[in-house]
Amino acid sequence: xxxxxxxxxxxxxxxxKYFAATYSERDEKVFRISCELxxxxxxxxxxQALDETIERFPYYKSVLRRGIFWYYLExxxxxxxxxxxxxxxCAPIYRKYERxxxxxxxxxxxxxxxxxxxxxxxxxxxxxFMMTLVYHYxxxxxxxxxxxxxxxxxxxxxxxxxxxxxxERYYQGRRFKKQAREKKEKKPFKRVYRIRGTRIEENxxxxxxxxxxxxxxxxxxxxxxxxxxxxxxxxxxRSIYMDMPARKKDYSLVLIVPINLRQxxxxxxASNFFSTMSIEYKFTEExxxxxxxxxxxxxxxxxxLTEERLSEKINWQxxxxxxxxxxxxxxxLKNLFIRIADEVVESRTTACISNLGKIQMPPEFxxxxxxxxxxxxxxxxxxxxxxxxxxxxxxxxxxxxxxxxQKNFFKSLSEMGIKIEIVSNM
Amino acid sequence: MxxxxxxxxxxxxxxxxxxxxxxxxxxxxNVEEAEDIYPVIPLAYERHILIRILAxxxxxxxxxxxxVYKIFPTSVNWPGFVLLGLVSAWLSLVxxxxxxxxxxxxxxxxxxxxSGLVVFWDWKIGWRxxxxxxxxxxxxxxxxxxxxITAKVMRLSARDYISYFLLGGLFGIVxxxxxxxxxxxxxxxxxxxxxxxxxxxxxxxxxxxxxxxEELRKRMHI
Numbered sequence: 001x002x003x004x005x006x007x008x009x010x011x012x013x014x015x016x017k018y019f020a021a022t023y024s025e026r027d028e029k030v031f032r033i034s035c036e037l038x039x040x041x042x043x044x045x046x047x048q049a050l051d052e053t054i055e056r057f058p059y060y061k062s063v064l065r066r067g068i069f070w071y072y073l074e075x076x077x078x079x080x081x082x083x084x085x086x087x088x089x090c091a092p093i094y095r096k097y098e099r100x101x102x103x104x105x106x107x108x109x110x111x112x113x114x115x116x117x118x119x120x121x122x123x124x125x126x127x128x129f130m131m132t133l134v135y136h137y138x139x140x141x142x143x144x145x146x147x148x149x150x151x152x153x154x155x156x157x158x159x160x161x162x163x164x165x166x167x168e169r170y171y172q173g174r175r176f177k178k179q180a181r182e183k184k185e186k187k188p189f190k191r192v193y194r195i196r197g198t199r200i201e202e203n204x205x206x207x208x209x210x211x212x213x214x215x216x217x218x219x220x221x222x223x224x225x226x227x228x229x230x231x232x233x234x235x236x237x238r239s240i241y242m243d244m245p246a247r248k249k250d251y252s253l254v255l256i257v258p259i260n261l262r263q264x265x266x267x268x269x270a271s272n273f274f275s276t277m278s279i280e281y282k283f284t285e286e287x288x289x290x291x292x293x294x295x296x297x298x299x300x301x302x303x304x305l306t307e308e309r310l311s312e313k314i315n316w317q318x319x320x321x322x323x324x325x326x327x328x329x330x331x332x333l334k335n336l337f338i339r340i341a342d343e344v345v346e347s348r349t350t351a352c353i354s355n356l357g358k359i360q361m362p363p364e365f366x367x368x369x370x371x372x373x374x375x376x377x378x379x380x381x382x383x384x385x386x387x388x389x390x391x392x393x394x395x396x397x398x399x400x401x402x403x404x405x406q407k408n409f410f411k412s413l414s415e416m417g418i419k420i421e422i423v424s425n426m
Numbered sequence: 427m428x429x430x431x432x433x434x435x436x437x438x439x440x441x442x443x444x445x446x447x448x449x450x451x452x453x454x455x456n457v458e459e460a461e462d463i464y465p466v467i468p469l470a471y472e473r474h475i476l477i478r479i480l481a482x483x484x485x486x487x488x489x490x491x492x493x494v495y496k497i498f499p500t501s502v503n504w505p506g507f508v509l510l511g512l513v514s515a516w517l518s519l520v521x522x523x524x525x526x527x528x529x530x531x532x533x534x535x536x537x538x539x540x541s542g543l544v545v546f547w548d549w550k551i552g553w554r555x556x557x558x559x560x561x562x563x564x565x566x567x568x569x570x571x572x573x574x575i576t577a578k579v580m581r582l583s584a585r586d587y588i589s590y591f592l593l594g595g596l597f598g599i600v601x602x603x604x605x606x607x608x609x610x611x612x613x614x615x616x617x618x619x620x621x622x623x624x625x626x627x628x629x630x631x632x633x634x635x636x637x638x639x640e641e642l643r644k645r646m647h648i
Contacts, residue, residue, distance in 0.1 A: 424445035
């Protein structure tokens with residue numbers, strides 16, 4: 001027998017634990033980041049770039065395995081290979097009995113796409129991997145044109161920082177749990193509207209991606225004295241309201257908005273580090289006009305995005321994981337409880353919007369990259385936004401065949417005089 | 427790019443209908459030039475066709491055997507065996523398919539399932555004791571051998587097989603109970619199984635003790 005090589009392994013971070021427990025056929029917890037170039041993608045060079053990138057993100061070579069009490073990530077020596085896109089968008093990645101990498105790199109014509117199982121990383125983390133991949137691709141492909149003056153990518157984290165469990169780092173301990181609980185005010189029960197529709201065959205998702213000028217949208221947002229995320233959230237809420245059946249008009253709408261915690265806490269992790277906030281709005285009480293929606297959302301965003309609220313959130317999330325009873329519960333039982341809790345939260349969720357913000361690449365790349373876009377993991381209608389240079393891509397993902405809400409949403413933007421280019425996968 | 431007059435948006439890729447409002451887009455000759463951004467993926471209906479055929483044949487076989495039995499009765503209830511045989515085969519097959527990505531695990535599960543089945547069959551056809559005398563001990567020894575060979579041939583790393591080797595070895599010791607409680611008429615197969623398992627266990631603990639410890643630490647972390 002050969003002497004066994006010691007295999008590195010690591011615990012899952014807080015959010016990864018949730019994703020590993022709750023993925024299902026209907027929501028595979030897979031999201032995608034695409035980069036569209038002005039030229040056809042060369043698979044061989046993409047493979048070289050991927051080989052370079054994976055060296056810088058060894059953490060992405062992990063496979064997910066099941067222990068008795070928790071899942072864990074184990075290093076593997078699988079070499080990731082680029083594939084020509086031939087599966088539905090965000091096709092399943094993690095399979096219980098298989099040992100595969102938790103991401104895939106695809107190419108199709110001018111697009112490079114990275115699909116990631118959410119237990120490996122969140123949008124911002126995966127975006128760093130993607131940016132590094134595109135960086136290597138372009139510097140290999142256009143080596144001659146840069147003639148010795150290779151542009152620099154402004155993401156320089158150590159390998160340790162990239163796989164940092166930042167939840168663990170900023171968790172303040174169990175004594176904060178009590179405080180968080182005491183402060184939690186009892187909310188009166190409200191009926192929450194949920195979007196219904198006909199599911200697409202094979203649980204596929206419908207992506208409608210609109211690309212528009214970031215400046216034009218921001219100008220509109222500034223007219224209401226607000227930010228891009230709030231502005232788009234307000235439009236989304238109004239689009240959903242327009243589609244609601246009359247008998248449900250007095251239900252509340254609840255929007256889930258992920259918060260990238262790296263903006264508030266120092267962290268360079270390429271793993272998960274985010275929390276969420278839920279924003280509530282009731283049309284029959286607060287009004288139908290855009291300025292009223294925006295005023296209410298502005299208020300809610302401001303209340304949720306304080307340092308105090310965020311650290312409460314982290315402490316709350318972590319205290320569940322650190323509960324001694326939860327820890328010694330066998331994994332299948334644990335998964336069951338997490339799924340039940342998740343269903344309860346889901347039953348009080350209308351839609352979700354996440355904004356990955358502005359993507360910064362070296363300015364020399366501007367003539368090669370047309371745009372970036374992000375497809376969220378879709379359980380219900382959900383929007384993901386990202387901006388590269390002048391172009392903002394809004395991807396509307398939905399598990400339903402109906403497109404009324406999408407139509408309302410994009411039409412309300414186009415009626416403001418914004419030019420929108422639509423791309424769809426079906 | 428085509429333009430949807432209703433939604434006031436431009437459609438970049440090849441579409442005859444607007445993805446938003448489903449209205450037919452005006453054909454201004456641009457459709458052919460439109461870009462191809464998302465591939466069209468056909469639905470995968472063909473999957474599992476073999477399994478479906480096998481399932482269908484199983485049902486037909488059971489129905490026909492009962493009909494034949496009703497028309498030409500015999501003293502032995504043979505359609506019952508057909509049914510049991512098929513159930514056994516399916517049970518085995520389902521587990522092989524589910525765990526096919528982990529060979530040592532598959533072998534371990536097969537030993538447990540098949541052991542259960544042989545004891546059940548033995549009991550069903552009037553307990554002559556052959557299942558415990560021969561079948562179970564031979565299965566255990568065979569499993570150890572097959573596991574060892576696959577691990578070597580497929581060059582599995584220690585962490586992939588170590589826990590199943592451990593389980594296999596422990597399972598192989600179970601026949602010691604048959605001897606102790608005097609359930610078996612023929613001792614030798616059980617004896618061989620127990621001896622082989624102890625030697626096997628000793629070997630992995632002595633040579634791969636660190637791997638076992640490491641593997642347990644990983645799997646049991648709280």
